[in-house]
Amino acid sequence: MKIKNLYLQNFRCYKGEHHFKLDNQTTLLYGENGYGKSSFFDAIEWCLTGNIMRFTKSEEKSIDKKIILNRHAQYGDKCSVSLEIGSIILQRSFTIKDNPREIISIKDSSTTVAVQGKKNVDRYIRDRFGKKTSNGKILTSLIKQSHILSQDQITDFVLRDKPKDRFNSLADIMGYRQLLNLLENLKKVEDNLKNFSKRHQSNIATYDDLMKSKSKDKKEFDIYEVHNLLHELNIDLNNSNPRGELNHQKEQIINDRVTLEGKLNVLENLNDFEQFSYSHIENFMKDSQKHIAQANENGNRIAMLLSKNDKEINIISKRLGDISNQKKLFEEKQLLKEKINQLKSSFENVDASSNYIEEIENQLKKEEIKQQKLLYAKSHQGNYKSYQKEKSMYPLKLNSIELNIQKASRRLKKSNIYLNKLKNLLESEDQLTSINSLNNAIQEIYSYVLKNNISGVCPVCSTAKGENLSVAILENIQNNLSLISTSSKKITKINKIIKRLQNKIESLSKEIQLLEADKKNLEMNLLIIEKNILKIKKDYLYSEQLFFVDASKVEKKLKESFEIVETLNNNKIKFFELSSLLNQLEGFSEVNFKSSDDVETSLVKRKKQLDQRKNMLQIFKKQQEANKLLNERKYKEEHEKLLSLTKIIKPGEVSLPLSVIRKEIQKDFQNLNEKINKIDLALEYYLKLQENLHIENDLKELQSKIEIEKSKLDDHEKKIGDISSFREKIYLQIGDKASDLLNKPNSSIQKYFRYLNPLPGNNNILFNSPNSEELEIVLSYDEQEEGKEDLPSVQYSMSSGQLYVLAISIFLAINEAQDVSEFNFVGIDDPIQNMDDVNQFSICDVLSSIEKQLIFSTHDFNFLKLYLKKNEHRKNSIKVFILKNDDNSVTEVQEVNFNESKEKF
Incomplete structure (x- = not known):
């Protein structure tokens, strides 16, 4: 249940009549200190409870009327506060005079008085708005404590320094002080009653203790x-x-x-x-086997070449010792020529003097780069195409959302136009209020005439009407009631239409907000996809041509590239073998039979060449052996993994x-x-x-x-049971100690404070009750598990701003979990006193998250702008009243209209 309207007349610093229309989800009051912010909340408290606790500090003591009337009001003027809640208007008023009598009444939507008198109104509020779990006798006081947080409550909580005083202050804020007093009184009554049935209850207590002991051993479960x-x-x-x-x-x-x-x-x-299947790993092993076999073949060739090279060196060494073997060398020369001719057939188009090896190396490097690009395309091609497909669908999605936003905006604009027209029509019916006031005045005159013998003379105009005076007054009352009824029906009908339009506007606003959020998410996702596409394209291995080729063709090209590399390596080995034979042949070219000296010189030269070739072959041999070891190790790892997979892979999963x-x-x-x-x-x-x-x-x-024992008890036992049951029920609600409720880690108080507390570190608030009616508030740390008495008090370890935050956290948690009334509003008077910027940002976020009707005030214009900026998306549900002051009497309440431009505000 929310508050719709607040009407003030000569209340505190509000001179004359003022109207606050509280039809929005959030209402802000902005004004300097002393401009009427606290008086606004005082008015709500006085109208609901008949008291203002910050002036009386006692719920039984009535407030002095001089405190709440405007100091400029004249004798005979009226001081009143009216609250429109749902379909009723609660009004509390008195006429300014000596010993004024307070009048409290409840009117229905037609402004007809439905209930009058304190007891009747209290009973009506209790039945209409109170929950069954609340104590009806103190309902109005509990409503104030659980729904309105005034400045004095925060200050009172912060300045308390004794555990008992702090407990009393917290009990007042939480609204169960009277419950604790009531429970204590009932305990005394219960003790007196027990004296009459002590003999029988002694036996029952003995058996009861046995049952409790047994019951504790029972395990609870469903x-x-x-x-x-x-x-x-x-x-x-x-x-x-x-x-x-x-x-x-x-x-x-x-x-x-x-x-x-x-x-x-x-x-x-x-x-x-993990991205490959069992079949893929088998194929990898086959490829590794091929590479190992090829490496073995290359190693054998190199070993053969080295062996030949060593043999030739040995031969030359021997020939140097025996020049007579020149003939044998000549025969070997002929054999070399035959082998050279065989190998040359493989290099018909190759110039032996050219840089053939360098060309092969260049081709190998090109193929390696090509392989890397193919592998890059193979691993990223799927994601790239998926990103491109998603990107192509975004314009259609975005266009659809924008069309829906435009449609909803047009409907919202049309609804606002109709709403303004109806409100203007409603304002033209305001004459009902003045007629109703006039009729109330006439009713008071009628009552006065009936109670007092005034000889038929009108007490207002002193006109003599004789015995027809009361009849004439009654006729005027009936005529006015008829006029009020007709106008009321029309206003009621207009109000229903306005309510439907307001619900429709709120629904359309939410729909537009959701669509805007979808649009923002869509744009954010598009940005992410474009970044992913750009990241793939920026890689130096990216090839646009390969990324648009079918995956099977990429796989085929990759296989062909491996075969080309293998062919080039084979040609490289054969060319080394041919070069070796040609060098051998070159050594034999100078061999002749005329001079042994010439033969020896040529052999020395040839041996030097063979030594150089041996060094080159040994280097190549080491490279081949390293590659072979790498392939063998890779094959061994894959083989071990394949063996381990064989034990767990099912026949139908080999391709998964x-x-x-x-x-x-x-x-x-x-x-x-x-x-x-x-x-x-x-x-x-x-x-x-x-x-x-x-x-x-x-x-x-x-x-x-x-x-058997209970059958012997008299009526006293039943009374004791009723009292005990009532006390247990109340204690279940509030806990034996305040700390039982406050220290739960998932309690709303702890959650709010953890969010609002700007201090870094792992510190927590702990509520410690050394006695049943004492409360210590200390600062604990994660590493401190025991020794609560040694923990520092928050009064000495927290700033005043943090203490304000703690008090507000307690109030918000109480309001969130309150089980007092059906009222669905939160009122906070200037929550950012003594707060720094970080505290203000935190409290701003918390206030923005409250889903109930929120009414709060602030003296800080920057905080007002901060709250509006953070809630710009729902500004249509926010209303701001700016209070202007003249000689401590509010002369103007300016309502901000957010349908106008923000620059004007």
Whole structure:
């Protein structure tokens, strides 16, 4: 239930009549200190409760009327506050004179007085707005404590320095001070009653203690949950051994889980291959085998060349010792020529003198770059195409959202036009208020005439009417009531239409906000996709041509590239072999039979050439051996992984990626864990059930003995039971100690304070009650688990701004969880006193998140602008009243219209 309107007349610094239309979700009052912000909340408190606690500090003591009337009001003027709540108007007023009498009434929507008098109004408020759980006798006081936070409450809480005073202050804020007093009084009555039945209750207490001791041993659980759990596990309670069957099931499931753990451990070691299937790994092994075989072949060729080279060196060494063997060299020369001719057939178009090896190396480098680009295209091609497809769909989605926004905006504009027309029409009916006031005045005159014998003379105009005076006054009253009724029906009809339009406007505003949010999310996703596309394109391995080729063609090109590299390496080895033979032949070219000296010189030269070639072949041999070791190690790793996979891969899963298989196994593993947890829970329930059955039999026997003793008690026992039941019910609501409610880690007070507290670190607020009516508020740290008495008080370890934050946190939590009334509003008087910028930002966020009707004031224009800026998306649900002051009497209440431009504001 929300507050719709507040009407003030000569109340405190509000001179004359003022109207606050509180029809928005959030209402802000801005004004300097002393301009009437606190008086605004005083008016709501006085109208609801008949008191203003910051002036009386007592709920029983009535407030001095001189405090609340405007100092410029004249004798005979009226001081009043009216609250329109739902379909009724609650009004509290008095006429300024000596010993003024306060009048309180409730009027219906037609401004007809429905209820009058303090007791009747209190009963009406209790029945209409109070919840069943609240104490009706102190309902109005509780409403103030749970819905309105005034400046004096915050200051009072901050300045308290004694544990008992702080407890009393918190009890006042939380609204259960009277409950605590009432419980204490009832305890005394209960003790007196117990004296009359002490003899019988002594026996009952003994049996009751035994039952409590037995009851503490009972385990609490839901029997229906037990039956459902056992049914789910296919366990029959009538079975002779449910426990054994559950343990048997658990053992089987644990064995299955161990098997799945082994499979998951195998897959954990295959993270590098999670995107590949078992078949892919087999193909990788075949490729590795080919590379190893080729490396072996190349190694054999190099070994053969080295062997030949060494042999030739040995031969030359021998020939140097024996020139007579020149003939044999000549024969070898002929043999070399034959081999050279055979190898030359493989290099018909190659110039032996050219940089053939360098050309092959260049070709190998080009192929390696090509392979890298192919691999890059293979791994990123799918994501790239997916991003492009998503990007192409965005314009259509964005256009659809923009069209919906335009449609909703047109409907919203049209609804606002209709709403303004109806409001103007409603304002033209304001004459009803003046007629109603006139009629009330005439009714008071009529009552006065009936009670006092005034000889037929009108007490207003002194006209003599004789015996017809009361009849004439009654006719005027009836005529006015008829006019009021006609106008009221029309206003009621207009109000219903306005309400429907306001609901429609609110719905359209929310719809536009949601569409704008969807548009923003869509644009953000598009930006992310474009960044991903740009990231792929910026890589130096990106090739636009390859990214638009089919994946199978990329795979084919990659295979062809590997074959080209293998062919080039083979040609490289053959060319080395040919070069070696040509060099050998060159050594034989100078061999002749005329001079042994010439032969020796040529042999020395040839041996030098062979030594150089040997060095080159040994270097190449090391490279080939390194490549071979790398391929062998890779093959061994893949072979081990393949063997481990063979144990866990099913025949139908050989073509599935390992990541898919792993997810399925993890899912099965999770299901087994859940089933084990259910079995453990079922075992725990079964044991509890067996224990409870034995305890229940003992309790039944004790209960029968208690019933025998209770039959001997008189009416005093029933009264004691009623009082005890009432006290237990109240204690369940508020807790034996304040700390029981406040220290729960998930309580609203702790959540609000953790959010609002700007201090870094792991510090927490702790409410410590050394005694039942004492409360210490200390600052604790995560590393401090015990020794609450040694923790520092917040009064000495927190700033005044933080203490304000703590008090506001307590109030917001109480309002959020209040079980006092049906009222759905929050009122806070200037919540940012003594707060720095960080505190103000935090409290601004908290106020923005409140979903109830929010009414708060501020003296800080920057904070007002901050709140409006952070809530710009819902500015149509916010209303601002600017208070202007003249000689401590408010002369103007300016309402800000957000339909106008923000610059004007």
